[in-house]
Amino acid sequence: MYDYIIIGAGSAGCVLAHHLSEDPSVKVLLIEAGPRDWHPFIHMPAGLAKLVNKKGVNWDYNTLAEPQLNHRSLWWPRGKVLGGSSSINAMCYIRGVSGDYDDWAAAGAEGWQWDAVLPYFKRAEGNARGADAFHGADGPLSVSDLSHTNPLSHAFLEAAQQYGLARNPDFNGAQQQGVGFYQVTLRDRARCSTSVAYLKPAQTRANLTVHTGALVNRITFAKGGGAPRADGVTYSMRGRALHQPAAREVILCGGAINSPQALMLSGIGPADALRRQRIEVVHDLPGVGRNLQDHLDICTLFHATQRVSYDRVSDARIAFDYYLRGRRGPGGSNLAEAGGFLRSRYAPDDRADIQFHFVPAMLDDHGRNRLPGDGYTLHACFLRPRSRGQIVLASNRAGDKPRIEANYLSDPEGFDLKMMLECAKISRDVLGQRAFDPYRGTPIYPARNDLDDADLIEFIRAKAESVYHPIGTCRMGVDAEAVVDPQLRVRGVEGLRVVDASVMPTLPGGNTNAPTIMIAERAADLIRGRA
Ligand SMILES: Cc1cc2nc3c(=O)[nH]c(=O)nc-3n(C[C@H](O)[C@H](O)[C@H](O)COP(=O)(O)OP(=O)(O)OC[C@H]3O[C@@H](n4cnc5c(N)ncnc54)[C@H](O)[C@@H]3O)c2cc1C
CATH class of the missing domain: 3.50.50.60 (FAD/NAD(P)-binding domain)
Structure with missing residues (x-):
């Protein structure tokens, strides 16, 4: 017993x-x-x-068709x-x-x-x-600092500072706001x-x-x-x-x-x-099952003009370098190397309300859709969403997946959508800074740099994904x-x-x-x- x-x-x-x-x-x-x-x-x-x-x-879950996201079903690993x-x-x-x-x-x-x-x-x-x-x-x-970081992540930190964000070496210290490399759960x-x-x-x-x-x-x-x-x-x-x-x-x-x-x-x-x-x-x-919340995330992707990203490094080479050469090289990267926290103009208090994860690779559809060439991705999410979803049984068998109704962007005031729009605009502005001039190729998502608010909202409905925090x-x-x-x-x-x-x-x-x-x-x- x-x-x-x-x-x-x-x-x-x-x-x-x-x-x-x-x-x-x-x-x-x-x-x-x-x-x-x-x-x-x-x-x-x-x-x-x-x-x-x-x-x-991986349980490999998917949400039901999300009404505010063009009825897409979002992947939840x-x-x-x-x-x-x-x-x-x-x-x-x-x-x-x-x-x-x-x-x-x-x-x-x-x-x-x-x-x-x-x-x-x-x-x-x-x-x-x-x-x-x-x-x-x-x-x-x-918890430690990364052993390997990519030049594009350094460019991101430079660009964020040019945009006006402070450098912060410790997001878990006295001050969360600012940009820097993440500390990671590595030993x-x-x-x-x-x-x-x-x-x-x-x-x-x-x-x-x-x-x-x-x-x-x-x-x-x-x-x-x-x-x-x-x-x-x-x-x-x-x-x-x-x-x-x-x-x-x-x-x-x-x-x-x-x-x-x-x-x-x-x-x-x-x-x-x-x-x-x-x-x-x-x-x-x-x-039970109600009050479901998650961080919805919008990714801005650019092609890179230099062969610096992780996109074309072969998996075999990464694993070989990592395991046979004393855990060296890109195998030691968590991919979401750098990021940060910022307080938007809509923040109701003194807390940061947007988080960035910068990835020196093209991360379309969680990395499941590999795009040709080199590029980089800036993830941005609104940290305190007001929309609520639920988990509902689909059957009475434990082996059947339950129904996930995330209900993203469903808050009646439309505040979550307003914040996602802010996320997309700030991402575009950060990636437009001169630190990216040596690397910036053509935009991928969104496909143009000059979209107005209505077009950016359509982009969000078409491309936003979970950043895995239900x-x-x-x-x-x-x-x-x-x-x-x-x-x-x-x-x-x-x-x-x-x-x-x-x-x-x-x-x-x-x-x-x-x-x-x-x-x-x-x-x-x-x-x-x-x-
Ligand atoms: C791809 C991805 C990236 C993420 N990145 C980060 C990150 O960088 N930093 C961060 O802080 N958070 C991150 N998160 C979120 C974080 O990992 C989770 O919030 C956290 O692990 C949740 O812990 P948990 O104990 O609630 O559930 P889990 O860690 O998911 O554990 C639940 C366990 O229960 C088992 N289980 C479930 N049902 C049964 C059953 N009926 N019988 C037996 N076993 C069962 C499951 O198999 C699983 O092992 C990420 C999550 C994902 C999926």
Whole structure:
């Protein structure tokens, strides 16, 4: 009998497996649908370009047709492997800013304000630059500067400064705004996923068992006199249907799409929707699957007149240099090398509301559409979108993908669209600076530099994509629609928590891996009665 069963070995699940199994008196089972993270492209930073098409380590989701985006279905990769999405992501280490967490607490996520979460960011972090008021140096998650950067990324930083943005060497320090190279989750020039950082050091512990290739179908409940109590999980592994009881808690770490799906399949969610799928209602919780948020992203692409980008470097050469020559060369690049944060004229407060990721290659359709020649891409996204979507069951089978209604650009005031237009205009202005004169070829997307607002809006509807940060579908809070309470316990039942990106009430101003790891660090203390 295991004390804790953790569903999903992703960014959050590996952190929990590590900390809960620190106590030798408890037994922990970690169940992961995907395989072990043996593939070399997972560990070579630039391998992420190859991982996009590796179906074996990717849930490979698509949204439904998006009404505001010309009815396009947008691609949502998610990691399905030890480390979860931290094994296939771009490794940018970003936390957001203090106001993001103070907003969470003000909205009912008591105990998650900045001064309470900063110690957990620091506890997780092993920053190669050393410790200071904002950073930890001794944590398991290695954070370091890139070993390889491209001349085009330097041109971007130059151009952004010519546009008027300040240079910032540390987006997670006293000031987020400005441009610079990202610090990344790398150790010894290789990816430091949560599998590498947290799971590997714990895997030899006798009290931790890891099952891979094991899909959890549902959480089971004991129904006595009081609230239903989670008492185990059913899962399928190598063609066998298994049930495993849990003595203390089941902890769901399936991510922003799979966690609400697993709750609903287990009878926890909006009662009407469950009945439509012939699922017995264990607890009517209308918020499950709702409050879906994501960063929508618009890419501006140019051809380069010099052969400097990563477009034509052969994959074989990259891997050869990287693995046989001491992890040297472009294989050490996370591709999204440089970027930054800026406060637009529409920002309601003093926080940056736009983020850039600069890629020294032509990244059309997430890199799935390889264009001929050399070029570069500037990604820009609005950091605090107001549109909300939802995850809805498509069937009552765990093996079927749920329906993703992202509802991008659907806020009634049209603010998200206004901000995306601002993103596209500022991107054009930055790439038009003289630092790019030695490189600038013909524009690709948009196809002309002189588009008016109406044309740019059409461009956004035709080309905007996800920058991979879905959150919020098991939102924490204290109101009737909240799915988990501030201790991350599923409301209305016992013995069940959700710990992953789905509990975030709103998007932080930046990427979501470090915030997810912080959530799991604090959750471990909550579960062990230490917070
Ligand atoms: C391509 C890409 C690039 C990104 N780039 C960055 C970046 O540069 N920086 C950054 O900070 N963030 C980035 N992100 C986002 C970040 O990685 C995620 O927000 C974060 O990893 C989410 O963590 P999670 O624990 O919520 O979910 P995940 O890490 O996705 O983990 C969920 C795990 O649960 C498993 N699982 C799900 N359902 C079941 C089930 N029923 N049974 C068993 N196992 C199950 C999954 O297989 C998976 O391993 C990126 C994401 C992607 C996809």
